[in-house]
Amino acid sequence: MRRVLILGLLGLLLNISGAQISDYHIELAKEPPLKGSINRIIFLKGDLPVPGAEVRVTYRPNSATVVIERLGATDPTGAVSWIPKDAGIVTIQVTSGKIQTIKNVAVRFGRFPLGGVLIISIAGLILFGGITISFILLFKR
Amino acid sequence: MQVERGFWKSKIGFIMAASGSAIGLGNIVFFGANAYKFGAGAFYLPYLVALCAIGIPVMITELGLGHYTGRAFPESLYRITGRRGEFFGWWGVLNATFISMYYITILGWVCGMLIGAFGSLWQPATAVEAFAVERMANPQGFFFHMLSSWRTVSLVILVWLLNLLIVRKGPQTIEPAVKVFVPLMWLFMIVLVIRGVTLPEGVEGIYLLFTPNFGVMKDPEVWQGAFGQMFFTLSLGFGIMTAYASYLPKKSDQVNNGLTTCFMNCGFEFIAGMAVFSLLFAFAIVPKASTLSMMFFVIPQGIKALPGGVILFGVIFFILLLLAGLSSSISLVEAMVSAIVDKYRTNRMKTLIVFSIIGCIGSIFFALPIVIDKPLKSNGILGLTLLDLIDHWAFSHGLLFTGLVECIIIGWIFPVEKLRKAINNTTKLPLPSVFDYLVKIFIPLILAYILGYSIFERLKTGIYGHELHLEFGRWLPFGALAIWLAGTIIAGLILTFGRDYEQR
Numbered sequence: 229m230r231r232v233l234i235l236g237l238l239g240l241l242l243n244i245s246g247a248q249i250s251d252y253h254i255e256l257a258k259e260p261p262l263k264g265s266i267n268r269i270i271f272l273k274g275d276l277p278v279p280g281a282e283v284r285v286t287y288r289p290n291s292a293t294v295v296i297e298r299l300g301a302t303d304p305t306g307a308v309s310w311i312p313k314d315a316g317i318v319t320i321q322v323t324s325g326k327i328q329t330i331k332n333v334a335v336r337f338g339r340f341p342l343g344g345v346l347i348i349s350i351a352g353l354i355l356f357g358g359i360t361i362s363f364i365l366l367f368k369r
Numbered sequence: 370m371q372v373e374r375g376f377w378k379s380k381i382g383f384i385m386a387a388s389g390s391a392i393g394l395g396n397i398v399f400f401g402a403n404a405y406k407f408g409a410g411a412f413y414l415p416y417l418v419a420l421c422a423i424g425i426p427v428m429i430t431e432l433g434l435g436h437y438t439g440r441a442f443p444e445s446l447y448r449i450t451g452r453r454g455e456f457f458g459w460w461g462v463l464n465a466t467f468i469s470m471y472y473i474t475i476l477g478w479v480c481g482m483l484i485g486a487f488g489s490l491w492q493p494a495t496a497v498e499a500f501a502v503e504r505m506a507n508p509q510g511f512f513f514h515m516l517s518s519w520r521t522v523s524l525v526i527l528v529w530l531l532n533l534l535i536v537r538k539g540p541q542t543i544e545p546a547v548k549v550f551v552p553l554m555w556l557f558m559i560v561l562v563i564r565g566v567t568l569p570e571g572v573e574g575i576y577l578l579f580t581p582n583f584g585v586m587k588d589p590e591v592w593q594g595a596f597g598q599m600f601f602t603l604s605l606g607f608g609i610m611t612a613y614a615s616y617l618p619k620k621s622d623q624v625n626n627g628l629t630t631c632f633m634n635c636g637f638e639f640i641a642g643m644a645v646f647s648l649l650f651a652f653a654i655v656p657k658a659s660t661l662s663m664m665f666f667v668i669p670q671g672i673k674a675l676p677g678g679v680i681l682f683g684v685i686f687f688i689l690l691l692l693a694g695l696s697s698s699i700s701l702v703e704a705m706v707s708a709i710v711d712k713y714r715t716n717r718m719k720t721l722i723v724f725s726i727i728g729c730i731g732s733i734f735f736a737l738p739i740v741i742d743k744p745l746k747s748n749g750i751l752g753l754t755l756l757d758l759i760d761h762w763a764f765s766h767g768l769l770f771t772g773l774v775e776c777i778i779i780g781w782i783f784p785v786e787k788l789r790k791a792i793n794n795t796t797k798l799p800l801p802s803v804f805d806y807l808v809k810i811f812i813p814l815i816l817a818y819i820l821g822y823s824i825f826e827r828l829k830t831g832i833y834g835h836e837l838h839l840e841f842g843r844w845l846p847f848g849a850l851a852i853w854l855a856g857t858i859i860a861g862l863i864l865t866f867g868r869d870y871e872q873r
Contacts, residue, residue, distance in 0.1 A: 359636050
């Protein structure tokens with residue numbers, strides 16, 4: 229159901245404009261990230277690695293199927309290993325003391341998503357098949 | 370005194386009008402985000418079930434009612450059950466009038482964003498007076514700057530003038546307008562889909578939207594969301610489809626009209642989801658299940674990130690929103706105006722002008738607070754909060770209540786068997802008897818459950834909006850509810866008892 233739009237607007241304001249205002253930033257060793265494929269999340273201040281920062285990833289943020297995975301602390305190279313468990317939009321959140329940095333990434337499917345293609349096909353067939361048939365009947369004498 | 374009611378000149382004209390009414394702002398931006406929220410591809414299961422079990426039957430019922438009586442919503446219900454039915458009919462169109470007021474305010478904002486899409490919206494930031502910051506990154510900065518401008522109030526007035534112009538002679542002027550609006554909407558949406566899927570990894574965004582996560586299927590909120598969504602997305606419970614169908618000739622097929630309108634509406638939001646999610650995924654932008662957030666922040670952020678053609682696609686997007694919104698708002702205006710003209714035999718143009726003035730004042734009322742409270746000292750963005758509160762009651766509850774009552778009246782009092790027989794006399798697709806059980810039992814139960822659950826949750830947590838902790842206007846959540854209830858009930862009683870239909 230529709231939610232309090234004002235909270236949505238304000239929350240989005242804080243979320244989207246979370247462009248970093250400091251030198252801290254998050255990088256990935258491999259771009260784009262692939263589902264099931266090992267990757268490394270690297271947390272840097274300028275060009276310097278930040279060890280000991282807590283890393284957390286959120287799969288499907290703002291959804292009823294949100295899943296949070298804690299990856300632990302970054303190593304001396306400022307990195308932590310990550311194998312994306314699911315494809316889709318993922319929010320990477322790194323906390324170091326009072327500094328919190330966020331980066332959104334799009335994890336690719338890696339292989340052909342049969343389920344998605346089937347749903348597209350079935351739903352499309354029903355809806356556009358329905359449009360076609362009803363228009364034919366509309367103009368049929 | 371007989372009133373010249375007008376009529377649709379062509380079948381396609383009616384279909385364009387009805388589908389244009391159903392296809393609105395929510396179809397473009399909200400559906401996809403809602404599907405993403407509730408399990409992506411898996412959401413299509415309850416969605417399609419809801420389409421068949423609620424959407425299509427209620428659509429055919431509303432169309433059939435208007436076609437049968439040849440009158441707008443209040444008089445149609447009056448003919449079934451006298452004054453009590455008539456009062457509910459007036460309550461329903463008055464509720465729709467509240468919605469039309471803030472809907473047109475939002476269209477005024479769309480106009481403002483459209484103007485910005487020609488250049489200033491895509492600048493890095495805009496100077497604002499809100500939120501105690503000097504500058505804010507666009508598109509948010511541009512949006513709040515635009516909202517707090519007096520020019521936006523003039524845009525709201527402009528949109529009302531457009532509505533008045535298009536609706537001035539009923540179907541005679543609505544039909545040529547929608548015959549331009551609706552095909553353009555489809556064309557622009559297809560252009561955006563093509564742009565989206567041709568982005569690097571854009572196709573993966575479509576996979577994201579449609580890949581199912583069946584784990585949510587056991588959550589009743591998902592089914593509740595789908596059934597509620599289906600009711601709202603098809604513009605049911607506004608009295609619009611009844612008014613539009615009242616202009617149809619006696620031999621028209623309401624089953625096919627209903628099916629065509631429903632499939633066109635759902636097909637449109639199917640491809641809209643593809644356009645939106647290909648864009649969002651390509652640039653790793655998190656969707657939000659909020660219409661305004663998606664329209665004014667999320668999608669423009671995606672457009673801004675395009676490698677080329679930012680202005681072109683931005684302008685296309687906001688024109689698309691404007692066309693979709695206009696084709697819906699004119700139907701909201703027509704539903705009320707036709708009802709008044711039917712009963713009071715007033716001059717159509719004069720009625721339309723008076724209604725537009727009242728509606729415009731209401732829309733300005735929604736637009737004004739943020740104009741006069743630029744620094745947003747209210748700590749809660751007063752104007753947007755007011756809109757959200759009225760939307761919560763009028764849209765999320767009022768429509769469902771209207772739908773519930775109309776199904777009970779038509780299902781049990783008319784009764785629905787009589788309506789089905791009348792519909793089947795002029796259709797190539799006769800309705801089976803299961804239609805009766807849907808209208809009488811299944812749909813009222815579903816609507817009653819959704820409404821009841823929502824009210825029950827509110828009783829536990831407190832009145833909607835109290836959690837906002839507004840510095841200014843702690844009374845606002847209660848005030849909004851009171852205004853909405855008083856406005857619809859009192860005006861409904863006045864319109865019901867102001868005159869008898871037999872005295873015309």
